[in-house]
Each structure stands twice: as structure tokens, then as C-alpha cells.
Amino acid sequence: MARHIKKLFGLYLIGCVAAISILTSAAAQSENKSIQKTLQPQGLDSIGVYALRQTAPSLTGSGVKFAVICRSITYINGEPQNDYRPNTEHNCLKTSRISFCDEHEALAGLSPHSTAICSILLGEDANAFNQQLGKFYYQGAAPQAQADIYEFWHFLTNNVFQFCPPDADIVTVSIGSQFEDWWTRGIEAMAEHYGLIIVAGIGNGSNAYDPVLYPAAGANVIGVGVVDSVRTKNPATNLAHFSLAYPEHSSFGPTADGRCKPDIVAPGNLLAADFNAPNSYQPTGNWSSFSTPTVAGTIGLLVQKAKQDPNLALAVSPDGGNCVIKAILLNSATKLPYWHKGRVQKDDDHVAPLDYIQGAGMLNATGAYQQLVAGRSEPNNVSTVGWDNNLLQTEQVPESIYKITLTEPADKFITATLVWNRHYNNVYPFEPMHEKDANLRLELWAVDSNDPNNDYLLDYSDSNTDNIEHIYCRADANYTNYEIAVSYSDTSNFVTQLYGLAWKTSEAPDSDNIFWYDLNADGIVNDLDFTILSDNLITSIKSPDSCLLGDINTDGVIDVNDLRILIKHKGLEANWYTISH
Numbered sequence: 001m002a003r004h005i006k007k008l009f010g011l012y013l014i015g016c017v018a019a020i021s022i023l024t025s026a027a028a029q030s031e032n033k034s035i036q037k038t039l040q041p042q043g044l045d046s047i048g049v050y051a052l053r054q055t056a057p058s059l060t061g062s063g064v065k066f067a068v069i070c071r072s073i074t075y076i077n078g079e080p081q082n083d084y085r086p087n088t089e090h091n092c093l094k095t096s097r098i099s100f101c102d103e104h105e106a107l108a109g110l111s112p113h114s115t116a117i118c119s120i121l122l123g124e125d126a127n128a129f130n131q132q133l134g135k136f137y138y139q140g141a142a143p144q145a146q147a148d149i150y151e152f153w154h155f156l157t158n159n160v161f162q163f164c165p166p167d168a169d170i171v172t173v174s175i176g177s178q179f180e181d182w183w184t185r186g187i188e189a190m191a192e193h194y195g196l197i198i199v200a201g202i203g204n205g206s207n208a209y210d211p212v213l214y215p216a217a218g219a220n221v222i223g224v225g226v227v228d229s230v231r232t233k234n235p236a237t238n239l240a241h242f243s244l245a246y247p248e249h250s251s252f253g254p255t256a257d258g259r260c261k262p263d264i265v266a267p268g269n270l271l272a273a274d275f276n277a278p279n280s281y282q283p284t285g286n287w288s289s290f291s292t293p294t295v296a297g298t299i300g301l302l303v304q305k306a307k308q309d310p311n312l313a314l315a316v317s318p319d320g321g322n323c324v325i326k327a328i329l330l331n332s333a334t335k336l337p338y339w340h341k342g343r344v345q346k347d348d349d350h351v352a353p354l355d356y357i358q359g360a361g362m363l364n365a366t367g368a369y370q371q372l373v374a375g376r377s378e379p380n381n382v383s384t385v386g387w388d389n390n391l392l393q394t395e396q397v398p399e400s401i402y403k404i405t406l407t408e409p410a411d412k413f414i415t416a417t418l419v420w421n422r423h424y425n426n427v428y429p430f431e432p433m434h435e436k437d438a439n440l441r442l443e444l445w446a447v448d449s450n451d452p453n454n455d456y457l458l459d460y461s462d463s464n465t466d467n468i469e470h471i472y473c474r475a476d477a478n479y480t481n482y483e484i485a486v487s488y489s490d491t492s493n494f495v496t497q498l499y500g501l502a503w504k505t506s507e508a509p510d511s512d513n514i515f516w517y518d519l520n521a522d523g524i525v526n527d528l529d530f531t532i533l534s535d536n537l538i539t540s541i542k543s544p545d546s547c548l549l550g551d552i553n554t555d556g557v558i559d560v561n562d563l564r565i566l567i568k569h570k571g572l573e574a575n576w577y578t579i580s581h
Helices: 002-037 042-046 049-055 112-122 152-160 182-194 235-240 288-308 310-316 321-331 365-373 527-542 560-568
Strands: 065-070 083-085 097-100 124-130 134-139 146-151 170-173 197-201 222-227 264-267 271-273 281-283 386-392 399-405 412-419 440-447 456-461 468-474 481-488 497-507
Touching: 042 049, 042 235, 042 264, 042 288, 049 288, 049 365, 065 112, 065 152, 083 146, 097 112, 112 146, 112 271, 112 288, 124 281, 146 152, 152 182, 170 288, 182 197, 197 288, 197 321, 222 288, 235 281, 264 288, 288 310, 288 321, 288 365, 310 321, 310 365, 310 386, 321 365, 321 386, 321 412, 321 468, 321 497, 365 386, 386 399, 386 481, 399 497, 412 440, 412 481, 440 468, 456 468, 481 497, 527 560
Parallel strands: 065 146, 065 170, 097 146, 170 197, 197 222, 222 264
Antiparallel strands: 124 134, 271 281, 386 497, 399 481, 412 468, 412 497, 440 456, 440 481
8 A cells, every 4th residue: 555655755856856857847938939029129020130130140240240320419610529429338239249449538428319320230238127118138130239329520521532441341321311422322332342231221201201311312321211109108119019111201312313212121120239328228110210220230141151151252252242242132121011013103113123112121131031042143044042242344245144933923923133333433532433324224025934925024114214123023923934134224325234033932022011001000900090091192193202101902092992991800909009009
């Protein structure tokens, strides 16, 4: 009997240990999920940075160097007073690899603007806290990268004017001017001559009276617009969910010379370091200054990977690498509702390569990484995703053909992006060298391998002003073979031209996104959205050139048909709506 009791007790203990083990394992999994959910800033999560880091944990920006250009807040008699620095005593920047380019000059002051930017780009704090959000893990886009911080006028005087590039892989600029000037052209010249990757904020939209701002509006610069956070009463929800790029908050094209801008959009309302308190974090609001470091940081992860893999080295080559990175970034971007080339009208689909509000779409870090690691393929038969850094020449290579095969073409989209640099003189005042500029054309052909007479031009992009061409086209279900062709558009101006090309195939986009109907991004389709659509309808009639949202059925016009569709979706709620009100 005693043995029987001991045996039962032993089995009981084994059961308890097993149960504890299961509970501990479940708790650990729950804790890991909790840690994932509390990573901030959540805007980086929405574009896939944290998901990418889970897939490739070493992608932290290690071995990558940024030049961060920051403007002084105070000026006396036109002279900057050097209050431009981030607060490196903040918890999230204490261990950052930040240095300054004026270490031996007059004592410099701190800037809330640059503190927030650097925290989004480089910050890390495992024990962060906000009174409304509680505890969270704060981690910027590239926390292990190095950064040199430059005062804006210091940078213009010592680097741009003297045409001396910074010692950096990526330059990020959250400052702008509505006018092209010698220094904006100088920045473009550095991008061209040295292959620098330069990222800049496009401006804060019509509410701030900002047109597209230079240098972001420059041809060789990656111009970044703003995707607004949703508009609820719950701060945590607003920092975790993002809607669309709106003209009132994100400056839109075309530029004065007719080019498409921005190039890409990204979340702007992010939790960032408060320069006044070393353990405090505050939302930034929807500003392009803060969407810019998310893009720059994502590029930093791509540059890190390309530096580590010799097979990817051409993606960061000083000869055309900045074009490749730009092409990869734009080609992998996520099309948000209302994406359309140019304005609402459909008559500019072939000559306006990008949307005047969204650019190529919203930054997709995971997609960009997958595009990069797919590797380089030279013209001929290529896989369905890849990139190239190549040369177009008038006699030897007047056309480059990339051949892809889709085994199941139904409901597939083909995206291709072509980028090349404009040319500038390398001495002040850095005038354009139009005689060296090529005008390239991008075509997509459906090919019948059995009967060439059945080949046809499925889509093309041929802008007279842009140095970007972009195709986003549904494949023909009757064709499995396609050709992407890079050629000269203007046959009277054959000049040798480096170019970057990226291409991919993907599934048909999701058509159920609530932001087709929830025009004010509050999580529910109601009378407020009908008011916005009605106002936009009237405005589109009075001002046909306006950039407005509301063409729900994508027929090129905002009209009563769109109102009918909106009526059918009245009462529709986002999955985050109920927890926000």
C-alpha cells in the first residue's frame, strides 16, 4: 500500500513538473509576444523593420555610417548659434555611436528636433516608459549604426561648397527650402559624382503652406512624404496604426519643372525622445522630418547587408549604387488606397511615373530586403524578382531586355522601376549639365514564344522630365512570358548612362482596405466621410488639377458613382476602432 501511495505521489510530482514546464513555456511565449507588441516606435513595425530584424537579427545598422544634417534653432544676424545637437544624455542615445563634426568649435546647444530624429534612427532603450503607454522597448531603425551630426550651414560651407562628400554611406536631411539653389544642386551633384544615397523630407503639406521642398524635390535625392497615423482618442492606437498620405500634411508634386515627387512615403507620427528629460518619450506628430529617418534607417539595413555579401556589392557601388537602392526601395513599396500615377485623371499614366501624393507607395522594409537579396541579374532570362546595376550605350547596348516567366499569371502584378542620375557640374554653383542627361524609357511586353506576331506592349513609362520610370501592371492571364525593356526614349540624344533597375511579381493587391472609405481615418465609415467626399467632388470640378482622395472606383474622376459605393460601406469599422473609443 505504501509503495502504491509513493508511486502515485511520484506520478503526481512528474505531472506537476510537466504542468509547470508547460506553463513556463507558455508564459515565455506570452512574454516574447508582449515584448514584440511593446516595441516602439510602432511606425517602424508598420513598415516591417521589426519583422525584418526578427528574420535577420544581425540587421542593426552595424558597419553603416550616416551623415545627419541638422539645422540650428537660433540665428543671430543670420549666423547659426549651433543649438542643433541631439541630447546624447537621453537614455536611448547614451550608448549610440554619435559624433559631431565641430568638436573643437564653440559650445553647442541641444535641439528637440534633432533629438527626435536621432532617436528614431539610432535610439535604443530596453526600459523605456511613457505615462500613457506604460513600459516598452524602444529601438530605432538602425541602433548599431554610426552617425556624424552636421550643423546645416557647417555642412554647406565645408562639404557642399567645397564639393567634399561626408564620410558616410547615407545622408539624411530633415530640412528644406521651396527653391532650388546652389546648395541643393551641390547635394545632387554629390549624389551623382560619388554615388551618395541622400534621403530628405519632402515638406509638411498645404496646412503648413509647404510646396515640395528641396533637396527632397531634387532629381537624384530620395524625397520622403508622410503617412498619417489614424485619428482616435487612444494614443496607443494612433501610434500603432497608419492610414494614408494626405495633401494637407504631406507636400505633393509635381515639382516646378513637372517631375513627380515624393518618391516614397512613410509613417511620420512616431514615439521619439524628449530632449528635456532623459527618460521621457513623446509622439512627434505627422511631419516629414520624422518619416525621413525611418526611410534612411531602412536603407541603412539594406546597405549593411549589401556590404556583407560580395554578391550584392554592386547595389552600393559608388558607380550607380544609389540608383539601385532607390529603385529597390520604390519597387518594393506598398501601394496604398488611391495610388495612381500623377493626379486622379488617367490621361497621364504613361508620362507621370509616380503618384503625386504617395510616390511609389509606402515604405516596405521586408519587401525591400527581399528585393535586394534576390540578387543582381544581367539582361536575358531572369527570375521574377531581382535588380541590376548596368550601362546603356548608344552603339554597344542601345536596349537591355530582361525576360521573366510566370507559371500562373492570373491575378499577378508586375512591378518594374528604372532610376538614373541627372548630371551636374562639380564646382560652384553646380549648374545642370543637360547635354549629358539621357532620357530613358521602360516597357513591359507580353510575349508569345510560339508566335511573335502575338507579342504586344502591355505597359510603358516614358516621362519627358523624370529620371525615374515605374510600371505597376496586371499580368495578362493568357501570357506566361514577359520582357522588361530599358531603352532610350529620345533617339536624338544617345548618351552613355548608368542605371539601376528593380523588378518583381506579386499577388493582386487587397481591395478591402478600409481607407478606401474611411476618409478621415477615425476607424468608422460615417457621415463625416460623406462630407469629405462631397467636398472633394465639388473641389475636383472647380479645380481639376487638385490632388484629392475619393475616386473609389478608380475610373479617373470623383463623382456620384463613388458616393454610391461609399453608401454601401456605411458603418464599416476598422478592427482597431472598438478599442479606441
